[in-house]
Amino acid sequence: MFTGIVTALGTITQATGTQHVHARIAAPFDPEGIAIGASIACSGVCLTVVDKGGVAGDSWFAVDISGETTSRTVAGRWAEGTTLNLEPALKLGDELGGHIVTGHVDGVGRVVSISTVGDSIRVIIAAPADLAPYIAEKGSITVDGISLTVNDIADQADGTCHFALNIIPHTAKVTTAGEWAEGASVNLEIDVLARYLKRMQALKG
Structure with missing residues (x-):
């Protein structure tokens, strides 16, 4: 964990x-x-x-x-x-600073655009259609192992979605987020609660 x-x-x-x-x-x-x-x-x-x-x-x-x-x-x-x-891995008693992450990648996303907003970086990532229903505005998502908050989301006609992230200077400095470029691929893990919801909905048919 x-x-x-x-x-x-x-x-x-x-x-x-x-x-x-x-x-x-x-x-x-x-x-x-x-x-x-x-x-x-x-x-x-x-x-x-x-x-x-x-x-x-x-x-x-x-x-x-x-x-x-x-x-x-x-x-x-x-x-x-x-x-x-x-x-x-998390040890018992460690601070839960981000959100619960399993380390099981659900799919691969693509960086659509990168822009500067003040001192931060705004990144738009395209997520595949099978993950789109489980990404929510103000919800958590893991991108290349980084716990991030979804700022907003735009559903696309083909069933995929584009979601926006705000990368603060500290995150850009201490992670690979500062090296992301348009067109780059990234590992995505949906929130663990959404993962179980996905399974429950699948069983319902």
């Missing part, structure tokens, strides 16, 4: 495989605080630590990324040199 509050940026330094990928990720963590088998959200994807090394502030951890995961997340995201938003 996560909150969508990114604690560090990591970089993929090694990646082998295509559908099933084994990756080593450099991160400013203390390896003594990373347990083998622990979960770390990597740009919104919950992955299991299978190896680790380095020293405090200059560590690395290794993960295996299944074909199921690579097929449901941004294409090319698991290549060497890619920067990732990192968040270790």
Whole structure:
């Protein structure tokens, strides 16, 4: 379980495989605080630590990324040199600063436009039709592992939707949000309550 509050940026330094990928990720963590088998959200994807090394502030951890995961997340995201938003799993008693995030990506969105509004950045993202009904104005959504609030939403004729986000300077600085560009793809996770609502509605036919 996560909150969508990114604690560090990591970089993929090694990646082998295509559908099933084994990756080593450099991160400013203390390896003594990373347990083998622990979960770390990597740009919104919950992955299991299978190896680790380095020293405090200059560590690395290794993960295996299944074909199921690579097929449901941004294409090319698991290549060497890619920067990732990192968040270790929530511990009992930790502050719930964002919202409840599972680390299970529901779909891939596309950045439609980016504009500056004051000191902040306004980002419009297109979401696929199967996720559109579960994105609500002032609701929470996870974009590349970042907990964000939907400012407004515009439904499209083809069933997709465009939703707007406000990225404050701090978020742009400490996450990959500051590197987003028009046309870029991003991992999306709908709010966990909307996920259960989606299942309930599906069972009703």
